[in-house]
Amino acid sequence: MQHLDEGTIHSWLDGALSADEAAQVEAHVTECPLCAAAVAEARGFIAASSRILTALDHVPRGVVPAAPAAARWYNRAAWRAAAAVLVVAVGSLVVLRNGGNNAPGFSTMEEPDSAPILTPLPPIIVQSNPSRRTPIGSPQLIAPSSEKGRVKSAASDTSVAAVQTLAAPAPAAAYSGNPLAATQRSAPARANNALTGQVAGASTEKPAAPTGNAAPRIQLRGAVSAASQATVQSPVAQVTAQEIAKERLLLKVVGSPRMLGAKVTLYEIAPGDTVTLTEPMNVPLESVVTTSAGGAVAMSAGGAQADARRSATKTAVAPPARVDAAIAGAPEVVNGVTTISWVDSATGNVLKLSGRMSAARLQEIRIRIEWERAAAKKNP
Amino acid sequence: MTDVDRLFRTYNAALVRYLTRRLGDRDWAEEVAQETFVRALRQTSIQNERAWLFAVATNLVRDEARKDMRRRKHLALLAEQERETMVEPEETTLERAQEAAIARKAVDALAERDRLALLMREEGLDYNEIAEALQLSPGSVGTTLSRARRRLVESYEALQKGREEREKNAAS
Numbered sequence: 368m369q370h371l372d373e374g375t376i377h378s379w380l381d382g383a384l385s386a387d388e389a390a391q392v393e394a395h396v397t398e399c400p401l402c403a404a405a406v407a408e409a410r411g412f413i414a415a416s417s418r419i420l421t422a423l424d425h426v427p428r429g430v431v432p433a434a435p436a437a438a439r440w441y442n443r444a445a446w447r448a449a450a451a452v453l454v455v456a457v458g459s460l461v462v463l464r465n466g467g468n469n470a471p472g473f474s475t476m477e478e479p480d481s482a483p484i485l486t487p488l489p490p491i492i493v494q495s496n497p498s499r500r501t502p503i504g505s506p507q508l509i510a511p512s513s514e515k516g517r518v519k520s521a522a523s524d525t526s527v528a529a530v531q532t533l534a535a536p537a538p539a540a541a542y543s544g545n546p547l548a549a550t551q552r553s554a555p556a557r558a559n560n561a562l563t564g565q566v567a568g569a570s571t572e573k574p575a576a577p578t579g580n581a582a583p584r585i586q587l588r589g590a591v592s593a594a595s596q597a598t599v600q601s602p603v604a605q606v607t608a609q610e611i612a613k614e615r616l617l618l619k620v621v622g623s624p625r626m627l628g629a630k631v632t633l634y635e636i637a638p639g640d641t642v643t644l645t646e647p648m649n650v651p652l653e654s655v656v657t658t659s660a661g662g663a664v665a666m667s668a669g670g671a672q673a674d675a676r677r678s679a680t681k682t683a684v685a686p687p688a689r690v691d692a693a694i695a696g697a698p699e700v701v702n703g704v705t706t707i708s709w710v711d712s713a714t715g716n717v718l719k720l721s722g723r724m725s726a727a728r729l730q731e732i733r734i735r736i737e738w739e740r741a742a743a744k745k746n747p
Numbered sequence: 748m749t750d751v752d753r754l755f756r757t758y759n760a761a762l763v764r765y766l767t768r769r770l771g772d773r774d775w776a777e778e779v780a781q782e783t784f785v786r787a788l789r790q791t792s793i794q795n796e797r798a799w800l801f802a803v804a805t806n807l808v809r810d811e812a813r814k815d816m817r818r819r820k821h822l823a824l825l826a827e828q829e830r831e832t833m834v835e836p837e838e839t840t841l842e843r844a845q846e847a848a849i850a851r852k853a854v855d856a857l858a859e860r861d862r863l864a865l866l867m868r869e870e871g872l873d874y875n876e877i878a879e880a881l882q883l884s885p886g887s888v889g890t891t892l893s894r895a896r897r898r899l900v901e902s903y904e905a906l907q908k909g910r911e912e913r914e915k916n917a918a919s
Contacts, residue, residue, distance in 0.1 A: 377890075377896070
């Protein structure tokens with residue numbers, strides 16, 4: 368047998384040769400020191416390339432390409448302030464669009480002194496090409512340069528400009544004015560990457576006393592909650608990429624099985640994790656009576672959820688579940704599957720959401736669903 | 748109708764890792780993986796599932812890569828600057844980030860087909876699957892992989908050496 372070429376050696380080492388071929392190669396290698404050396408070298412390359420490729424697995428989210436966790440420009444205080452202002456702006460916008468009666472109810476901000484006051488933005492034209500791979504406030508938006516030192520001092524000047532640009536993708540997410548948003552559910556998630564840590568940290572969602580109708584506030588909470596839900600464990604809020612939990616809420620419809628008298632939708636929120644939304648086709652008479660209670664329910668559910676998130680823990684907090692249980696009807700647990708139910712403020716239907724998870728987590732998903740449904744309604 | 752649930756459970760992790768290594772961005776990788784499974788939904792049945800999934804994912808990447816090439820290069824340059832002007836290094840992640848950066852460069856230096864074949868092999872695809880996914884002859888997969896591995900390792904070592912030289916010069 369002639370000396371082995373590299374391709375054959377690798378095929379042999381990868382187990383891709385037939386039994387006969389393999390036997391021949393093995394026999395030759397035993398006798399031929401040259402080829403034995405070539406095999407040893409090939410083994411080295413195979414192992415080394417494997418190792419090198421493993422290094423590529425340590426990639427944080429939302430950056431192209433990997434950037435060190437410590438140096439994230441969006442962790443700076445000025446950007447956080449800008450993001451806090453953004454939350455208010457978006458909130459105002461949502462309420463205004465819904466003909467809400469009063470001020471949003473965000474009476475305080477965590478960093479009022481460092482953030483410039485923004486008047487509610489005019490309806491924002493959605494970016495025609497909201498590239499979902501562009502980090503928010505990508506460096507080309509920063510006026511002088513992308514150097515860190517400059518960003519720090521210039522942030523107060525640029526934050527307004529940045530916020531206005533920052534605001535664009537968020538409303539894109541909130542209003543689905545962009546057809547892209549409907550088909551790319553994770554686009555809002557990515558677009559809000561930079562914000563979510565800030566949103567979770569900076570927004571003060573004190574459940575204010577209800578003023579006007581509850582619907583706008585639900586949507587508002589939904590928008591903020593969705594933004595913070597979108598990347599619950601964004602690297603922005605964490606120290607290293609490795610500490611990021613796998614939790615990311617993507618509402619992906621994976622099925623709509625038919626059921627008599629009901630519309631059922633299956634959402635996949637994580638590999639192997641699905642929740643089922645059941646909506647009756649007919650409007651049950653009882654639900655009409657409970658609408659106002661349902662509105663209040665939804666609001667306190669939103670408020671309770673906001674509190675839970677503000678405590679910055681990843682796991683569901685018990686109190687919100689209890690609050691919800693007391694008002695909305697106790698979540699049922701059957702064979703490990705929890706079901707929560709509520710009244711949809713728009714249709715008056717009783718909706719049920721089931722999944723193998725805690726009721727509090729289901730509540731979070733429900734808020735996301737409501738938000739998406741509301742957004743979809745604006746753009747059928 | 749294909750059982751996408753099962754496909755997802757079985758292959759999503761490998762697909763996302765493959766895409767993350769190819770793209771250098773986990774979020775993007777997950778989006779492409781998601782889109783791949785959405786397309787699987789439209790298939791009545793799939794013969795060689797793993798090969799099919801990896802082929803579709805690869806094609807999606809190719810299509811998008813063409814569109815965004817210029818923008819990505821711009822961002823890559825800026826990210827590079829950011830890396831170099833790091834303020835507070837953290838112990839372990841600095842190392843890892845530097846390794847990842849060098850690995851990234853080394854992988855990107857490969858020819859696309861070599862790179863893809865190698866990444867698929869790392870996810871356990873056999874030669875027939877790789878051949879099918881990349882439209883190669885099965886006989887040529889071995890040569891492709893041998894070339895890819897050798898070049899990757901040599902590039903990596905050259906880059907590493909270059910960095911060490913620079914650090915040595917900077918220190919002296």
